[in-house]
Amino acid sequence: MTLLLENVTKRFGDFTAVDDLSLSVGEGTMYGFLGANGAGKTTTFRMILGLLNANEGHISWKGKRISYATSSEIGYLPEERGLYPKMKVEDQLIFLAQLRGMNKADAKKELKHWLERFEVPHYIHKRVEELSKGNQQKIQVIASLLHRPQLLILDEPFSGLDPVNVEMLKSAILDFRNEGATIIFSSHRMDHVEELCEQLSIVHKGKQVVQGSLRDVKRSSSKQYVRIHSDHDLKQLASIQGVASVHQTVEGAVYQIEAEQVAHELLTAALKSGSIRHFEIEEPSLQDIFIEKVGKEHA
Numbered sequence: 489m490t491l492l493l494e495n496v497t498k499r500f501g502d503f504t505a506v507d508d509l510s511l512s513v514g515e516g517t518m519y520g521f522l523g524a525n526g527a528g529k530t531t532t533f534r535m536i537l538g539l540l541n542a543n544e545g546h547i548s549w550k551g552k553r554i555s556y557a558t559s560s561e562i563g564y565l566p567e568e569r570g571l572y573p574k575m576k577v578e579d580q581l582i583f584l585a586q587l588r589g590m591n592k593a594d595a596k597k598e599l600k601h602w603l604e605r606f607e608v609p610h611y612i613h614k615r616v617e618e619l620s621k622g623n624q625q626k627i628q629v630i631a632s633l634l635h636r637p638q639l640l641i642l643d644e645p646f647s648g649l650d651p652v653n654v655e656m657l658k659s660a661i662l663d664f665r666n667e668g669a670t671i672i673f674s675s676h677r678m679d680h681v682e683e684l685c686e687q688l689s690i691v692h693k694g695k696q697v698v699q700g701s702l703r704d705v706k707r708s709s710s711k712q713y714v715r716i717h718s719d720h721d722l723k724q725l726a727s728i729q730g731v732a733s734v735h736q737t738v739e740g741a742v743y744q745i746e747a748e749q750v751a752h753e754l755l756t757a758a759l760k761s762g763s764i765r766h767f768e769i770e771e772p773s774l775q776d777i778f779i780e781k782v783g784k785e786h787a
């Protein structure tokens with residue numbers, strides 16, 4: 489595994505922010521790191537980067553500890569965005585790329601490429617403070633990947649972006665992954681994670697409560713749903729044993745079921761009531777799984 493965390497614990501005084509966390513991220517993987525506010529995501533990222541020391545456990549990147557010597561291989565979008573407001577975009581980003589070992593000519597070329605990719609080439613000579621929040625966010629994303637890191641850590645990359653910019657960023661980071669980078673990112677938007685990540689982990693109060701591929705995580709969930717579209721009244725289906733809840737939709741209803749067998753009973757009962765237009769057994773969404781594991785209060 490490229491990035492490995494083994495039994496990592498971080499305490500602030502008596503408070504345990506990250507509790508015995510282990511995870512492994514394969515090379516070229518897009519990895520989602522999820523959790524409610526205060527779950528320990530940023531603390532974990534800071535430990536991976538060597539900005540905070542773990543009290544217990546080990547963290548390695550390609551078998552080594554991340555340090556100043558490996559900083560050119562790593563890109564980081566911090567949660568608290570930290571560009572210099574008075575400095576011009578070009579000066580700032582080229583300076584940051586040079587700090588990570590890139591020469592000026594290459595940095596200029598890459599900067600031009602990414603500004604065009606994010607449709608903001610005209611901001612090159614603007615001061616950061618002159619840009620809107622969303623455009624500052626794009627510039628900060630560019631700062632994290634300009635030096636072409638092998639490992640990119642993005643803390644809430646989509647926050648503050650409008651839907652068009654979200655799509656632009658998704659496509660850019662997918663291309664970056666396809667070119668070989670390993671990407672780990674946190675997000676409170678489960679739909680983005682579902683769309684992008686092959687592997688994910690959910691932490692709750694510092695402890696890992698879910699880890700695996702999106703597919704396995706969904707399969708291991710106790711929740712399953714049946715969606716039925718019909719013009720007939722299907723109210724009586726709610727009383728079938730094993731139907732945990734019913735959600736009415738414009739076209740019919742979605743039933744949460746406790747076992748797959750209940751789906752067959754629903755189908756038989758629905759057909760007895762008349763014809764149906766649509767019948768489908770649905771996997772839970774990542775949002776459902778998150779709420780199941782982390783609690784409704786954080787949904």
Ligand SMILES: Nc1ncnc2c1ncn2[C@@H]1O[C@H](COP(=O)(O)OP(=O)(O)OP(=O)(O)O)[C@@H](O)[C@H]1O
Pocket residue numbers: 500505523524525526527528529530531532567
């Ligand atoms: N320097 C610190 N001193 C004391 N407590 C801290 C410190 N840094 C973080 N914490 C605490 O550790 C816990 C985890 O914080 P962290 O920022 O890692 O959460 P998070 O999952 O990134 O949350 P969010 O989604 O809100 O960004 C929180 O309860 C926070 O208050």
